[in-house]
Amino acid sequence: MDIPRTALASLTAATALALAACGSDDAGSAGSASDTSSTATSQTSESSEGSPDDSASEGSASSAGDVDIKDLEKVVATAEDEAGGTAYEIDDQDRDGTWEVDVARDGGTSVEVDVAADGSKVVRSDSEEQMDSEDRRALDAAKITVLEALEAGMKEADGTFDDVELETEGGEHFWEVSLDGPSGKDIEVRVDVQTGEAAVHQDSDDQDDDSDD
Numbered sequence: 008m009d010i011p012r013t014a015l016a017s018l019t020a021a022t023a024l025a026l027a028a029c030g031s032d033d034a035g036s037a038g039s040a041s042d043t044s045s046t047a048t049s050q051t052s053e054s055s056e057g058s059p060d061d062s063a064s065e066g067s068a069s070s071a072g073d074v075d076i077k078d079l080e081k082v083v084a085t086a087e088d089e090a091g092g093t094a095y096e097i098d099d100q101d102r103d104g105t106w107e108v109d110v111a112r113d114g115g116t117s118v119e120v121d122v123a124a125d126g127s128k129v130v131r132s133d134s135e136e137q138m139d140s141e142d143r144r145a146l147d148a149a150k151i152t153v154l155e156a157l158e159a160g161m162k163e164a165d166g167t168f169d170d171v172e173l174e175t176e177g178g179e180h181f182w183e184v185s186l187d188g189p190s191g192k193d194i195e196v197r198v199d200v201q202t203g204e205a206a207v208h209q210d211s212d213d214q215d216d217d218s219d220d
Contacts, residue, residue, distance in 0.1 A: 081126025090118040098170040145180035149200035160184025160196035163205040
């Protein structure tokens with residue numbers, strides 16, 4: 008059967024249009040999938056940039072820079088629980104991110120306990136040793152705790168806490184709180200073991216320097 012030329016041309020045109028429409032739909036679908044993929048990639052990148060670096064957080068937590076009194080309260084509590092006594096000295100002389108806490112026990116002995124900077128755990132605990140007799144007498148005379156002395160010292164002078172210990176001079180007992188001053192100079196604050204009264208102590212060398220100025 009012969010098909011008229013006009014009908015054949017119309018059929019060919021319709022087929023071409025149908026094929027073009029299919030191609031357009033496929034392209035649109037591909038474009039939509041590509042857009043979705045790009046959006047997901049962008050969101051993942053933003054999330055990654057916004058997340059804190061774990062190693063940086065750990066480094067900050069163990070830093071021995073500015074001291075938080077709340078952390079020191081935890082440090083003392085952890086040390087006292089470990090040794091079963093009363094803390095009377097706090098020092099970070101090793102500069103290793105831990106605090107060294109001397110704890111007095113019944114019977115005139117003491118134990119040095121190393122505690123993590125945030126007070127979360129005991130890092131090391133030394134064997135029991137005989138406590139210095141002068142420290143024992145000073146602690147027996149004290150009516151304020153090592154933490155109370157520490158806080159009094161930090162309120163009295165501007166600086167970063169370094170250590171606190173019991174000292175005796177001229178028969179008088181006192182807590183000695185050492186701070187690193189803003190100018191890099193060491194500051195010593197003496198706190199009365201009974202009244203808690205604090206005062207910055209200036210030794211004779213410092214007084215001589217001031218008089219020379």
